Amino acid sequence: MGYLVERIGKKIIAGLDELGRITSLLQQIIVQGLKKPFNTKHFVQQMVKIGVDTLPIVSLMSIFVGMVLGYLAYLQFKIVGLEMYTGSLVAASLTMELGPVLTAIIVSGRIGSSTAAEIGTMKVTEQIDALRTMATDPIKYLAVPRFYAALIMLPILTVFADIIGMFGGYMIGVWKFGIRHQIYIQKSIDFLDPIDIINGLVKTIIFGGLMITISCYKGFTASGGAEGVGQATTSAVVLSIMTVLVSDYLLTMILY
């Protein structure tokens, strides 16, 4: 019994310690990011990696999510004779919740894992130490470009996710179920609030910052060779997605 309590206590302390370290890393990234010079080359590379290269998978995800939403919403609304509101539901749920969160989860899976793996490999092969010996701050060199790239690219990916998802819903609603084109568009627009769209984009900025900070932290703290890198990658993805979902709840409470 005493052993169990001790273990739980150790876990809690370790968790709090990790939270403190991540917060400290976030603070360091922000401080370093404000300092000149700015590594433009790395920044552009990361933008392409996070934004342009992730766009196809985000589009594919969002069009299917939109289609599923449209399909299910139509079936439910049809029961009460309100099928023309299918577009409203698809548009509202995509812009407020599904667009931002699913984009953040996909980016966490794709970018979080690669970031943790890259930095973790550099850590276990002592390249980070090599950077330090060259008087280069590894945080400024590795984390800051990724951080800014994520902050900028996540909202942009979310905009695509929103519009493509709505198109998916439109395909189902208008082409499959025969809702009139004008009504679908009109109802979608009627229930869209610019504040909701902007709130959704603000959420993704915060998701992006948290996700990339956690991934970098896991990379920087990787140890124990290839296996350690693998572990770091896994826990980076898991923790990123958990953080995205938990912070989504809190942000929704704050923003709406």
Add this chain to the structure above:
Amino acid sequence: MQQELKIGIVVAAAIIIAGIMITLAGGRSFYRQGYQLRVHFDYVSGLEIGAPVRLAGMEIGEVRDLRLVGNQIETTIWVESSAKIHSDARVTINSLGIVGEKYIEITLGKKGRLLKNNDSITGENPVNVEEVLMRGERIVKMLDYQVKFLEKVLFNGQTAWEEVSGIIHNLSEITKDTNDLIKNNKQDISLSIRNFNKLSTTLEKTVDENRKELQNVTGELKKATKNLNTAILNTDKGLNKCLTEFSTAASNFSNICKKIDEGNGSLGRIIKDKKIADDLSETTNNLKLLSEDLKQHPWKIMKPKEEKHQGKGK
């Protein structure tokens, strides 16, 4: 450079899409011109900011603000500039269904000046749904009572129902009979109607032809009535006098009768006193005898003294 181009394309596309989405979602006010009106209500029935405003059923704007001013609620609404609202327009709060979304309905006014930006107009208070429901409940209760009463009257006991059905049966028979009657006498009826028609046309014609004469007759009649009127008026005075005299005479007579009744005066005494009456009847008898005697012996008159004494002695 290739990488930067890719990023540029993606970012530009995202900004354009976001711009379009936000603009469309923001509603018409971004690209449509309009003006604001202030509407005063006593009761707004849960109207909310952003609720639609409809002019004659067409959506033309939205509710921008709701606030308390004094003991009224001032509603600020935004409407498109193409919507011309006159000052006599009726502004009401309606809802889509009983518990549905509330919206402001404006009817097209006809007279009155056109309302401009920031003009104020008084709205009509919406129907309180709870009140309507309560009234409905009362009505339903009353209906229920009536139906029960009818049920009692019609179905409680076979007789009432039989009577009703009998009445209906009779009615139907009457209708049938009437129908038959009309059918059988169709020709007569149509003839009657035709005759009536003819009569009325003839009458009309006659009246038309003799209009002048008729007018003359009416005029004469009028005159005669006038004369009669004056005559009556004049006679009225004479009559009055006559009547008063008659009435005095009547009262005098009644006085006399009274006196007679009481036994005053000779006549009264005659009537009232029995002895006198007896005397009188005796006298009458004697007179009768005398006259008979005289008839038989007229010569008695010739010897007055003796005969007289003799007669008296008898």
